[in-house]
Amino acid sequence: MSVIAGYFEKIAATFKGGQATEHSYRPALYELFSALDERISVTNEPKRVAIGAPDFIFMRGDVPVGHCEAKDVGVELKALKGYSVEQKQRYLKGFPNLLYTNGLDFEFYREAELIRSISIGDVLMGLQPKPEAFAELExxxxxxxAQTPRTITSSKRLAELMAAKAVLIKDVMGRALVADLERNGDTDLTAQYRAFQEHLIHDITAADFADIYAETIxxxxxxxxxxxxxxxTFSRQEALELLPKSNPFLRRLFGYIAGPDLDDRMAWIIDDLTKIFLACNLNEIMADFGRLTGQNDPFLHFYETFLAAYNPAKRKARGVWYTPEPVVNFIVRAVDEVLKSEFGLADGLxxxxxxxxxxxxxxxxxKxxxxxxxxxxxxxxxxxxxxGTGTFLAEVIKQIGNRVKASAxxxxxxxxxxxxxxxxxxxxxxxASYAMCHMKLDMxxxxxxxxxxxxxxRLSVYLTNSLEEGERVEQVLFARWLAEEAREASKIKRDMPIMCVIGNPPYSGESANKGDWIMGLMEAYKKEPGGKEKLKERNPKWINDDYVKFIRFGEHMIEKNGEGILGFITNHGYLDNPPSGVCAGTF
Incomplete structure (x- = not known):
């Protein structure tokens, strides 16, 4: 008897009992898959399935070679409804060798393309076999x-595969986090989420947390x-050792990713992602990427390619369109020149x-x-x-470094x-941008x-919201590393005599940054010159654009210091829009 015939007999007996559920057919599928090739190990993880993982993973040694999603007998694979359709799209992007089956019908996908559909029976009058298809299915x-993961040779394909895995991590982590929060679970994941709420983004949702976490990973x-x-060789454990030691925050984050306490609901996807990197020579791919794009910094500019594949809408919303390097160079040189000419500092920066x-x-x-x-x-x-990814700070380091190395x-x-x-x-x-900034400056x-x-x-780059007041962090709650990050950022906001404020702040129309502290500072921009009468503007809400708030933040830091320079790339609105208090009264 062929393995397919034996398999059909088992599911027919289960179906005949009349009490079967989707999971009742899993043992027969597991036996079938395990009999195909002795070099392949098959894993069925029902715990993972509950939060969005495929039902079966096929491994050759440590390398995943395929995944299978199993539906109930009789479910029409081509007419899945609701979440299942969304799930299938994620799986097609995330798993290059994928099998969908309802026990009778088998759909084989390679690189998101359906390559073959095979049916070995139907349920019109009980389970009726199609023995002529048994050999074809086997x-x-x-x-x-027997599929071997392909070597990745293009930056576009690498970005697509990275993005697909990041989407799966986001989905699985989001579901796991919601489940833990609903049962009031005290896990590493919920602790990190609550720490983010406390110290960084107070209204962050579980879905948004999972999103930024997946992107950073x-x-x-x-x-x-x-x-x-x-x-x-490459693994999450090896990744930890390769990250720069100048960033304790990032190393602690990856200490969790690489360690034994990583939630096993996510570990398998992250391990899958490491196998993708194992299948490519990144130095060659990035060299080609730089030649094709004409960019001097492929490491940073590849992020735009990755984000376009991961979430194009987010890319646009964040303004991930890189500042041209000549513009950054010009602004940094200009600040250097002003320090020399206006402040009498011969060495400038x-x-x-x-x-x-x-x-x-x-x-x-x-007291x-x-x-x-x-x-x-x-x-x-x-x-x-x-x-962001550290473009301005990198240029400052380069200009200072060239001068210092030449003179000493x-x-x-x-x-x-x-x-x-x-x-x-x-x-x-x-x-993710914060992590990239640290890596870039280290490089x-x-x-x-x-x-x-x-x-x-430790590099003095911190994960924080600039537009929130620098408050003293008295207690370390939940994730200690994030509380320490908040504390050190607050010291700079409160105590450091900032003389030069530079960069390319975000533009956001009617900004979502409406904290009491920054909105209090913005009141100075909403009055006519002299500071007594309310600004006579037909539509003053545009003063609440993020870039204007960052100008106000920069002015506040320099005002505290008593002297300084502001060098920003900004929206051109205050130059060619109808006159406003921002340009007429302040700058």
């Missing part, structure tokens, strides 16, 4: 498990693989002079008053409050640690010859 199933693994010199300030120690006296101490800090403190050869590494990192700061709200410093004297110092 041959096709053996071909299905996908691009973080990409960056780690880009650093990888051992092309024949490379100046290392210091001033004495009162610095909050983070402690309080018996609850903050305890401060005198500290000497660099006068030329530079902040990009919407740093051999002192670059010591200059980086004592005179550069302490005064280069960045704020970013989006976790720039390494390329320019920086060698750490010991444990690399």
């Amino acid at each position: 041959a096709q199933l053996k071909d299905f498990v 996908a691009y973080g693994l990409f960056a780690a693989r880009l650093h990888d010199q051992t092309l024949d 490379a100046d290392t002079s210091k001033i004495r300030i009162d610095f909050d120690t983070g402690q309080t006296d018996k 609850g008053k903050a305890i401060t101490e005198k500290r000497d800090v660099h006068r030329v403190q530079i902040l990009d409050p919407a740093t 050869p051999g002192h670059w590494s010591s200059y980086v640690e004592t005179e550069l990192i302490p005064r280069i700061h960045g704020f970013e709200l989006l976790m 720039i410093l390494t390329e320019m010859g920086y060698t750490p004297s010991g444990e690399p110092p």
Whole structure:
């Protein structure tokens, strides 16, 4: 008896009992799949299925070679309704070798294309076999498990596969998080979610949290693989070791991803993603990408390609259209020149002079008053409050580095640690961009010859909302690493004498950033010159655009310092729109 005939007898007996459910047929399917090839191991994970994973995974050693989604006998595969249709679309994008079956009908998909449909029976009058199709199905199933993952050679295909896996991670994580929250579960995942709510984005939903987390995992693994010199191995554990040690936040995040406590509802997809990176030589792909796009920085610009595949609407909403490098270069050079000509600092951005300030120690006296101490800090403190992937900060480092290395050869590494990192700061709200910024700056410093004297110092780039007040973080709740991030960002907002504010803030029309602190600062822009009468504008709401709020934030930081320079790329509206209080009264 053939394996297909034996399989049909088992499901026919189950069907005849009249009490079968979708899961009742799984043992017969498992036996069928396991008999196809002794080199293949088959896993059925019902716990994973509940939150959006395929029913069966086929592995050859550690490499997944196929996935199967099994529906109930009699379900019409071509007429799935509602969530199942959405699920199928995600699976088709995420799994290049995919099988859909209802126990009788088998649909084989390769690279999202239906390559063969085979039916071995129908349910018109009980289960009726089609024995003439048995041999065809057995041959096709053996071909299905014999597939070898293709080597990835194009940046476009890599972006599509990364995006497909990120969508699956987002979906599975979102469902797992909702399930844990509904039962009031105290898990690592819920702890991180609550920490995000407390310290970063107060109204973040479970779905949005899963979204930014999935994106960060996908691009973080990409960056780690880009650093990888051992092309024949790659795993989430190896990724942790490849990430820059200058970012404890990112390493702690990936410590969870790489560690034994990672939720097994997500672990299998992340492992699938590492296998994608294992199947490609990223250095060659990125070199080709740079040649095709004409971009000097493929690492950053590939993010646009990835996000276009992952979520094109988000790409547009975030304004992920990169600032032309010549514009960034011009603004940084202009700030450097103003420091020389207007402030008498001959070394411009490379100046290392210091001033004495009162610095909050983070402690309080018996009356609850903050305890401060005198500290000497660099006068030329530079902040990009919407740093994104670090384009402006990278240009600052390059311009300072070229000058320092030319005037003092051999002192670059010591200059980086004592005179550069302490005064280069960045704020970013989006976790994936924040992670990329750290990786990019680490790459720039390494390329320019920086060698750490010991444990690399933490780069002063923080995950925070620039438009929220820098408050003292008294308690460390839930995820300690995020609370520490909030605390250090607040110190810069409160205490650091920022002299240069640079960058390309987001444009957002009627902005969603409406916190009490920034809206209080914006009141100064909503009055006529003199500050007494309300602004006489027909449509003053456009003053609430994000870029205007970032201008106000920059002005506030410089005002606290008493002197400084603002160098932003902005929307041109305040130049050619009807006159407004923003341009007439302030700048």
